[in-house]
Amino acid sequence: MSLAPLLDDFLVRAALAGLGVALAAGPLGCFVVWRRMAYFGDATAHAALLGVALALALEISITLGVLAAATAMAFAVSALSGRRLAMDTALGVAAHAALAAGLVAVALIAPRGLDLEAYLFGEILAVTRADLAAIWGGGAAVLAVLAWRWAPLLTATLSPDLAHAGGIDPRAERIGLTLMIAVVVAVALKVVGALLITAMLIVPAAAARPLVRTPEAMAAAAALIGALAALAGLWASFRWDTPTGPTIVSVAAGLFLLSAIGAGIWAIVAGRIGTGRGEGLRGEG
């Protein structure tokens, strides 16, 4: 493998890690946005800290521990949503309880001198080859499942009833989505940290929204915007010696602002010119 020596460079590994997370989180994040699951993403991501504590206690891989904790939290929260609680309250309780309990558990279990900040905000510059394998493996799996289930997932997101009538089980699609979010949480922990994983899901998708007219275009644009944010954020953090995870998310937020302002200006300009969008108002005779 002629590219192998490149991976010796920690910056190259960091860039590949950021790209891997962004390319999977962008399209998946579109579903998080469409289904209004931002709080759900928070609860799942915050459970990552509990997973870290679990992994330290059992002496297993951090990624596995986080995957287990995030999956357990995701399903616990899904079960809550079936009941008649105010959903945002229930999710808020779950998200913050997981964060607080995770911090306490890590403090109790972790060896002295463990850098908690790495788990909260990521440690992309310390990504190893094994981390890269987990990130690209997990990311590729998520993208493959998304591509496979795209039409049923989209239909179930639009309307569970339409899904049923078309022979699709919306609950199964939701479970798949929940598992995919847990996988992204597990592989993104090292890159942006537990506190900012949800940002990698929703900010690129939100930035993509004004630029597109179909769900597929939104997924592609979200992946591109996330990738751009990852690379630009990495460069900026290296240049100005800022924490990398937060810098990446800041760049993504900047792109969101640009896209929102650009769309606003475009709407005003288009309104002035007075052109609609092509087709006349036909139909409904």
Next chain:
Amino acid sequence: MPPSPNPAAAAEIHLHAPPSTDPPAAEALIRLAGVTVALGGRPVLHGVDLAVAPGEILTVLGPNGSGKSTLLRTLIGAVRPARGTVWRRPGLRLGYVPQRLAIDATMPLTVDRFLSLPVRRPRADKAAALAEVGLGALGRRQLTELSGGQFQRVLLARALLGRPEVLLLDEPTQALDQPGTAQFYRLIADIRARLGCAVVMVSHDLHVVMSASDRVICVNGHICCEGTPAVVSSAPEYRALFGLGTAGALALYRHAHDHGHDHAHDHGHDHTHDHAHDHAREAPRSRAAAPEETP
């Protein structure tokens, strides 16, 4: 009276014909037997027996909150009954037009893309389906840019693209004005004639329903009466539900008293009277027209 459901099967939901229960009537596409549905712990439907036959136009009438939409959602499999059996002919193609579809503002969706969900359709088929429901070339428009009437027709076009054997519509004419409503029912009749599909439709438009349906069922937590439009409109259960409106009240009052003995029975259609036909047609029309004609 409806046959009591087989107690052994009562607790199960059968999506395919189970060998242990009575086989459904050979011609039925969907059959409900002894179906009871609860939503969020609240009973919505109980003891519903219903068979949908190929090619029939079946209209579901009932006051608000009577379980009409729940009945439709049970037929498509979106709601699991607490008791009773739901049978659909294996491989049955359903076309469902929901009452509302809230498109989240965060989801970009063109009409073209929507028509290809979940199954991709050829461009020519989509154009033909839009033309069939009376819409022009608006495939590139966003769903959120459509008027209520256009949106409803796009939903119908999408349902038709699946060549449905049963077309289920939940209050399809809610967003339409009166001429639009009449036109819509003519469209449904055309579609039925051409595709030969059964149509199950929830509606409030009593007067149109009465002329456009083969069979009417009246729902209020259970099926309180059913039969041909003429039979149902003369049933006391129907009158009790759709009430003694303003203009038609006098005619109805007379009608009700002419057949006062009907009240003694649970199911009016079991006791149809020859002379009921004299009143069957004008009674529901005059009643339904009254609130709409007064400014």
